Amino acid sequence: xxxxxxxxxxxxxxTKRNVLLTVAMSKFAKNxxxxxxxxxxILEAEISKGLLFHYFGTKKNLYIFLFRYANTTIMQDYYVxxxxxxxxxxxxxxxxxxLKLELTQKYPAIFDFVTSAFYEEDPxxxxxxxxxxxxxxxxxxxxxxxxxxxxxxxxxxxxxxxLNIFLFxxxxxxxxxxxxxxxxxxxxxxxERYRREIDEYITxxxxxxxxxx
Amino acid sequence: xxxxxxxxxxxxxxTKRNVLLTVAMSKFAKNxxxxxxxxxxILEAEISKGLLFHYFGTKKNLYIFLFRYANTTIMQDYYVxxxxxxxxxxxxxxxxxxLKLELTQKYPAIFDFVTSAFYEEDPxxxxxxxxxxxxxxxxxxxxxxxxxxxxxxxxxxxxxxxLNIFLFxxxxxxxxxxxxxxxxxxxxxxxERYRREIDEYITxxxxxxxxxx
Amino acid sequence: xxxxxxxxxxxxxxTKRNVLLTVAMSKFAKNxxxxxxxxxxILEAEISKGLLFHYFGTKKNLYIFLFRYANTTIMQDYYVxxxxxxxxxxxxxxxxxxLKLELTQKYPAIFDFVTSAFYEEDPxxxxxxxxxxxxxxxxxxxxxxxxxxxxxxxxxxxxxxxLNIFLFxxxxxxxxxxxxxxxxxxxxxxxERYRREIDEYITxxxxxxxxxx
Amino acid sequence: xxxxxxxxxxxxxxTKRNVLLTVAMSKFAKNxxxxxxxxxxILEAEISKGLLFHYFGTKKNLYIFLFRYANTTIMQDYYVxxxxxxxxxxxxxxxxxxLKLELTQKYPAIFDFVTSAFYEEDPxxxxxxxxxxxxxxxxxxxxxxxxxxxxxxxxxxxxxxxLNIFLFxxxxxxxxxxxxxxxxxxxxxxxERYRREIDEYITxxxxxxxxxx
DNA sequence: TATGAATGAGAATTCATTCAT
DNA sequence: GATGAATGAATTCTCATTCAT
Numbered sequence: 001x002x003x004x005x006x007x008x009x010x011x012x013x014x015t016k017r018n019v020l021l022t023v024a025m026s027k028f029a030k031n032x033x034x035x036x037x038x039x040x041x042i043l044e045a046e047i048s049k050g051l052l053f054h055y056f057g058t059k060k061n062l063y064i065f066l067f068r069y070a071n072t073t074i075m076q077d078y079y080v081x082x083x084x085x086x087x088x089x090x091x092x093x094x095x096x097x098x099l100k101l102e103l104t105q106k107y108p109a110i111f112d113f114v115t116s117a118f119y120e121e122d123p124x125x126x127x128x129x130x131x132x133x134x135x136x137x138x139x140x141x142x143x144x145x146x147x148x149x150x151x152x153x154x155x156x157x158x159x160x161x162x163l164n165i166f167l168f169x170x171x172x173x174x175x176x177x178x179x180x181x182x183x184x185x186x187x188x189x190x191x192e193r194y195r196r197e198i199d200e201y202i203t204x205x206x207x208x209x210x211x212x213x
Numbered sequence: 214x215x216x217x218x219x220x221x222x223x224x225x226x227x228t229k230r231n232v233l234l235t236v237a238m239s240k241f242a243k244n245x246x247x248x249x250x251x252x253x254x255i256l257e258a259e260i261s262k263g264l265l266f267h268y269f270g271t272k273k274n275l276y277i278f279l280f281r282y283a284n285t286t287i288m289q290d291y292y293v294x295x296x297x298x299x300x301x302x303x304x305x306x307x308x309x310x311x312l313k314l315e316l317t318q319k320y321p322a323i324f325d326f327v328t329s330a331f332y333e334e335d336p337x338x339x340x341x342x343x344x345x346x347x348x349x350x351x352x353x354x355x356x357x358x359x360x361x362x363x364x365x366x367x368x369x370x371x372x373x374x375x376l377n378i379f380l381f382x383x384x385x386x387x388x389x390x391x392x393x394x395x396x397x398x399x400x401x402x403x404x405e406r407y408r409r410e411i412d413e414y415i416t417x418x419x420x421x422x423x424x425x426x
Numbered sequence: 427x428x429x430x431x432x433x434x435x436x437x438x439x440x441t442k443r444n445v446l447l448t449v450a451m452s453k454f455a456k457n458x459x460x461x462x463x464x465x466x467x468i469l470e471a472e473i474s475k476g477l478l479f480h481y482f483g484t485k486k487n488l489y490i491f492l493f494r495y496a497n498t499t500i501m502q503d504y505y506v507x508x509x510x511x512x513x514x515x516x517x518x519x520x521x522x523x524x525l526k527l528e529l530t531q532k533y534p535a536i537f538d539f540v541t542s543a544f545y546e547e548d549p550x551x552x553x554x555x556x557x558x559x560x561x562x563x564x565x566x567x568x569x570x571x572x573x574x575x576x577x578x579x580x581x582x583x584x585x586x587x588x589l590n591i592f593l594f595x596x597x598x599x600x601x602x603x604x605x606x607x608x609x610x611x612x613x614x615x616x617x618e619r620y621r622r623e624i625d626e627y628i629t630x631x632x633x634x635x636x637x638x639x
Numbered sequence: 640x641x642x643x644x645x646x647x648x649x650x651x652x653x654t655k656r657n658v659l660l661t662v663a664m665s666k667f668a669k670n671x672x673x674x675x676x677x678x679x680x681i682l683e684a685e686i687s688k689g690l691l692f693h694y695f696g697t698k699k700n701l702y703i704f705l706f707r708y709a710n711t712t713i714m715q716d717y718y719v720x721x722x723x724x725x726x727x728x729x730x731x732x733x734x735x736x737x738l739k740l741e742l743t744q745k746y747p748a749i750f751d752f753v754t755s756a757f758y759e760e761d762p763x764x765x766x767x768x769x770x771x772x773x774x775x776x777x778x779x780x781x782x783x784x785x786x787x788x789x790x791x792x793x794x795x796x797x798x799x800x801x802l803n804i805f806l807f808x809x810x811x812x813x814x815x816x817x818x819x820x821x822x823x824x825x826x827x828x829x830x831e832r833y834r835r836e837i838d839e840y841i842t843x844x845x846x847x848x849x850x851x852x
Numbered sequence: 853t854a855t856g857a858a859t860g861a862g863a864a865t866t867c868a869t870t871c872a873t
Numbered sequence: 874g875a876t877g878a879a880t881g882a883a884t885t886c887t888c889a890t891t892c893a894t
Binding site for chain 3: 877878879880881882
């Protein structure tokens with residue numbers, strides 16, 4: 001993560017850099033790797049063609065950098081904040097998804113970009129994205145979802161499968177709301193409804209899988 | 214759906230047509246709309262450039278046609294077979310996913326293509342795909358998932374949310390196995406395991422959401 | 427050599443192809459590989475950008491093709507005509523250089539191009555040119571310069587070194603007249619002088635190295 | 640030649656300047672004018688882009704300067720040492736080529752550069768190189784090769800042509816050993832063989848063209 | 853002097869689409 | 874119907890040169 005900070009681009013003035021990176025992520029998120037042209041990016045970011053290539057060398061490198069940068073930022077502003085001492089896994093998952101929701105309001109381009117990168121099919125970048133994604137999943141599976149209190153579950157429940165059902169549900173709901181297909185441009189409007197619905201799903205899951213209190 | 218059959222392409226000899234459509238779907242599925250070139254397609258399908266454009270006019274038209282054709286075929290060979298008289302919705306969903314699994318073995322290119330089309334971000338085709346997808350969801354929500362026996366559920370469960378949890382779970386598991394990211398090349402090998410795991414998830418869901426038998 | 431004839435370009439109409447190849451060779455000869463642009467070539471040859479790349483794929487491939495094509499042509503119209511039964515090596519060399527002179531009048535672009543290719547320093551093409559050049563030298567050394575009558579030489583002369591001196595002399599004179607540096611645009615004007623001077627050098631060499639008649 | 644010393648670059652600190660000029664000459668020699676980038680040069684010479692252009696203004700000016708500088712240096716360290724009192728022209732030529740051989744070991748980049756400059760085809764610099772080259776030849780022809788003892792030659796020999804044969808032979812052999820095509824990386828290894836072979840050629844020429852002693 | 857970020861005019865290459873045969 | 878040569882706009886990438894600091 002630290003090596004990322006040594007990238008040439010960090011010699012660029014802060015505002016200018018943020019504009020450039022945000023523009024690039026938005027464009028890639030909206031149109032995919034191949035369809036996004038470097039011309040679009042430099043035009044909207046108001047820098048010269050040469051400068052973009054001075055910093056990133058190739059369009060591919062730009063994409064890969066953005067992907068790593070976005071993930072790192074998410075890691076630092078998001079996963080670090082998750083309370084691993086919370087032993088009730090449903091509660092922990094609830095915090096995680098609400099945290100993600102807040103982040104989505106802060107950096108909308110970042111999440112859109114990372115999601116679109118996940119489904120990116122262009123072989124030029126898909127391989128690199130995959131490498132990173134594997135490592136990511138490893139982290140999530142091994143750190144975020146470990147050491148929960150399985151005594152909360154009903155006796156006859158396979159807790160591992162139950163955990164997967166929790167994840168599938170939260171992800172499924174989340175995608176149904178914020179997928180690239182039905183993107184909501186202004187999350188803030190929907191924020192409260194989203195928050196409430198997540199809680200409703202959590203409640204249903206709690207009722208179904210946990211022992212009665 | 215019937216108008217589709219009147220498309221010029223159906224004047225082409227059967228084998229030749231099937232080769233062409235299958236090749237095109239495989240290529241689009243693997244590399245996305247923009248990255249797939251008409252040259253790739255005509256080379257592998259062994260037809261001339263001119264002929265492809267004689268039939269479809271534009272690459273975009275070809276893509277849209279394939280998408281509608283694939284969905285129609287799936288509809289006819291798949292959703293028609295679903296037994297809507299089965300009132301136990303978990304049982305009905307189980308049949309649906311196993312049916313889909315069998316179909317996946319029969320027409321791998323079709324499902325790969327439809328899935329990839331669903332995540333396609335190129336604006337040239339995404340709009341059209343979306344139109345179709347909306348209508349599709351409408352169908353699924355309104356026909357496939359209606360009239361189930363809610364008396365099977367535990368008393369304090371929100372059955373609508375529970376249904377969504379079932380769908381999220383089955384889709385989530387399905388994608389975790391067969392997503393473009395971690396595609397299993399030879400489904401037949403994995404078929405039995407897949408079948409068994411689906412049943413295990415169904416059992417967990419049944420235990421959690423249904424009244425005790 | 428025959429495989430060369432199977433190149434895509436030979437499906438192009440004869441006149442059009444000759445114009446294209448001649449234009450390309452002239453440009454490359456005059457300005458070298460890197461400095462010659464595909465735009466220059468297509469503009470003067472009056473074909474589209476796409477067509478050039480349809481036939482050759484890359485600028486590098488075009489260059490390599492031209493080099494092989496030029497050498498093949500020279501081989502067929504030139505080295506084949508050399509009379510290996512002439513045992514007097516000075517006489518044989520004289521015929522060779524006059525033959526080359528005639529060829530230079532017939533295809534000026536070809537020789538200019540091959541010569542310039544020989545001194546080409548761009549790593550993109552220099553390697554391939556070298557490969558071919560090695561094989562070429564092998565041919566010359568082993569076929570063109572074998573089986574001469576060494577009894578014609580004075581007794582105390584190292585005939586192998588003498589042969590090299592002959593070659594160095596003819597090449598040296600030839601280059602001093604026709605090098606890319608001091609190119610004579612219209613060889614015909616200078617033809618007679620060139621012919622006479624070559625004969626004068628041959629006479630001096632004969633006097634110096636051969637026994638008195 | 641003296642004006643050259645007044646060039647801005649001579650205000651630069653000696654070591655730094657030598658590094659810069661040597662790096663530039665090596666790069667130009669290896670890849671030619673067009674293919675060599677100013678980036679390569681400043682990176683290896685460890686100076687800034689701005690500084691290079693501060694001293695030379697344009698890449699072309701740098702090249703021309705190097706060419707004149709190299710020739711001047713060669714003149715001063717080489718041609719000055721030639722003994723014009725040696726009236727035996729073969730002996731004088733022998734000294735000249737051995738001197739050149741020694742110099743090649745001392746400044747390999749200089750000779751590589753000058754040779755490559757001689758064959759440089761880029762019109763941007765070829766004209767200037769040519770101007771200088773003409774003047775150079777004038778010098779060689781008029782100073783280095785004048786006032787030799789023609790009475791050493793056999794009676795029936797055209798001495799002017801013989802002199803050219805001597806030059807063609809020495810240059811031809813020299814190029815066959817050290818041309819950019821078949822460059823010998825480490826001259827010192829080959830030094831003795833080279834020296835011996837030159838002497839052998841001189842002996843053959845002496846036998847052929849000079850009166851018997 | 854010295855720096856290196858910034859520029860933008862080219863250059864190579866791609867590919868959907870047309871059209872004469 | 875069928876062909877595939879031909880087109881040229883669009884795209885990525887390069888690099889000499891400038892200029893504010």
